[in-house]
Amino acid sequence: MMTFIRTYEALFTRPTRLRSLLGWYTLSAVLQGVAYILFIPVLRSLFAGEGVALWFLLMLLVAIGALVLFTLTIRSSYMLYLDDLLDLTEAIGDRTVQLPLGWFDDRSTSRINQAVLADMDMLGRVPPIIAPNIINATVIPLIITITMFFFDWRMGLALAIAIPILVILVRWLGRVSRVAAARETDALEAVGARVLEFASLQSVLRAGGGSRGTDTVLASIEEAATENQASLDHRGRPINLSFIVTHAALVLALVLGVHAALGGELEWPIFLALAMFCLLLAQPLALLPPHISGMSDAQRSVDRVGSILHAPVLPEPATPAEPEGYDIALHDVSFGYDDAHPVLQHLNLEFPQNSVTALVGPSGCGKSTILSLIARFYDVDGGAITVGGRDIREIGTARLMRDTAMVFQDVYLFEGSIAENVRLGRPEATQEELEAAARRARLDEVIKRLPEGWDTPVGEGGNQLSGGEKQRVAIARAFLKDSPILLLDEVTSSLDGANEAAVSSAIRELAEGRTTIMIAHRLSTVTHATSIVVFSETGRIEDRGTHEELSARSGTYSQFIAEQRAGANWKLA
Template sequence: MGIALLLALPGTLLCLRWLRRAVRGEFAISQAAAETLGARLLEFSRLQAVLRATGAVSSGVSAKVADGVGSSSSVGGSEVADGASTGGGVGSTGGTWAPLEAALREDHVASGRAQSAKGPAGQAFHTWVETGIVASLTVGLYLLLGGALDPAVFITLALMVIRFAEPVGMLAFYVDPLHQSDVALERIESILDAPALPEPAQERVASPRPSADGGLEVSLDHVTFGYVPGRDVIHDVTLTFPARSVTALVGPSGSGKSTLTRLVARFWDVSSGTVRVGGEDVRDLRTQDLMEQVSMVFQDVYLFDTTIEENVRIGRADATDEEVRAAAERAGLSEVVERLPHGWATQVGEGGSSLSGGERQRVAIARAFLKDAPVLLLDEVTSALDGVSEAGVTRAMEELSQGRTVLVIAHRLSTIRRADRIVVLVDGAVEAVGTHDELYEAGGTYRSFWDDQSAVDRWRLVGSGTPEA
């Protein structure tokens, strides 16, 4: 019986290897579709106000999609798609948002293809395991009937064969989670193994040089940059941001606005050219020295799973309690803290999950107030907030901008008008630089952008899902 079971083992192992390859293929098929779906769901959640105002989606459909996403641990893409498409077609007919529906459909198709790729290997594996059991029991029964095997011994061996085969058969159920663990470990290792940006040699270490009024000038000299070699997203950009001035960066999505601000903070080194802060190449500044000169308030605020106070104190670790409270007051965070049952000791959850978007933004602004750095990189976030939160965050950002060198990725018309200078970016290159009046008179991309934004700001809701311009 043991020999019969061993004879089936090579085939079982080969089928297991086939199954592992099939699971890797399944993951490759479904991963791209899942990432696209995740991005579309995030866009869908952020664009609710606009989509409903334009009649592109109904509130009932939004709720169904939200329910599906909220229970994503047990609901697959097909179930979310079913909920999203309930109520009709796409667009103004009351169905879901067209890009989301396309992503859901693609995810559903990819899931089917992935299952088809894995199915034959799984069936073959289980078939070989069961074949080994049947062969062993058949040999044992033959020996039993021939008198060569005692009944008690046969029963004992049969139980041993079955007990041995059970865990072998269960291996198929662990292939998926083990592969997911391998992928997760590979991603973690890729992050841990990522090379750090080089620190300057001791003889090259420089310090930012303030201007006459105490501010810091920021400049880019023929800067080119690409995330992937050979595919530049910033093309030969030369700009100067005077000390204590506000410069608004405007342009279509994908024009390089966010990348430009992050190059100033040296998230990456440029492919060619030079980024200077305080007259010094950022590559000649120690990372700690550069970070002391720059504060950042971006759209995606990450909060650590600790208290509100500790998250604010990240701005300056040696700040006193009084300084933390003062920064929170200026950011409008104090009124939020007063409403919370545990006040400053409130745990914000992973990523700040227990706070609203506006509250997370106020924490980020309080950090910047506490840090009090001369350069501020700001990505306006009010497009994703309700009216009350938007007003509070806007006031805090306006105060935060006073007396600093500000690079703001601008979405609101009032911010653009107040800027000392406006830079228009298109496809990673500077199209125009000037004041609002100069750029509007010149026409081009800026005038189109301004007219489109002005038209949107004049919308009024006169009925369910019907905008009035």
């Protein structure tokens, strides 16, 4: 329990008062136990024909006190943890944007979704539901068991013998529940990943025909159902045994009590009161194991949320360094997404300030990796990357992102209007600045023909706009941001002729006066570059120069030109 409390409270940035709430719940349970005990003198006085008003009033006052205290604590826990869980959800969101891209995999979206929805619900149930149920189911029976020893040691002993057995069974249940919860979570994350995959790849699946991807979804659901059934079976054994032990102890206590009462060793009023206690204890003791199992599920939620909040992020400098200019250099850089397959090895490369450098080479040679490292989506395994002579790890991610604009081949727009998506580049921009950025990105042509203009909703991911229109929104955003570093990843590779011409023209204007690095597979794009870097399949630099210089040489670039011209001359006869 204490381990859970520590890990639970560690999730929150401010004190959560969980221990204080547990203390008030315990005091309320003690008062409930005392109210039960006071029923003994009430019943004894009633059987003896004595006045019961004083004892009854005292019992009533204690019971009311327990009820009021419990109600206030429940109310306090709900009000407090609604705020705390909102803060926790925001903390998950803040942490998510700080995590390196290497943390994300095919299950990461499902994992974050699980943490924000299901885990928040589970953690929110701990203070007002799970905790008081466990405390009531342990404190009240413990008080009554101790009381029984004072009136009939045999009845007390019958209940006391069950305590160590129940402790063993509860520990067993806790271990089983932790393992079962972990397996259930993994299975549910797999289902979430497969469902998201199924939804996002409908165009591909429908084009492929066949089962349309339902096989993988159904298989993951079936596996989750199997894990859930196995979890119920494993948890059921200690729960059923604890149910048997609890009721056997209560029955034994009642039998011993009847024997003592019949033998004149126990007063009948006291026996009736103790018998009533046994009946009252049956339900909370029977429900204690399921509550313990719920605590194990809550611990799993704590662990899962903690795995996000405490996931290692890229280190940030205490005092960010100021770059002296915006030339970029890679110094003996090595990097791999895993240890077994390095992508870049001892790479040295310079990008002068206010120049346009095109990266050309076969797929998989590391071009996109270079852009990701410059943007510090990952940290290098060896060497360093500098901007203005300062290591980007010393500059800090916030400053680096402020100085960098990026446009990618696959543009994802946030659900909202065109204006809202462009304003992401600089939220405080005026309408005049917004319109100027749109003109330079050739986005104004799109806005003029849309009925709602700037207020046109782009849809989820931008699905209401064409690929070329989304690119223009992204370029307008980059114009508005006006950063000195520009990273472009195959911006025009999937556009039609008209959009390619418009986007290419906007890109050339956007690149003016910036340190621009672009990945391009179109000859029309790279010919305007100040310098072209040609990579081999192994990720090493094969050649570097202008378009004219490289065209005169044999090698990968010559092959690139030949393929581009062959494709350009292809036509239907």
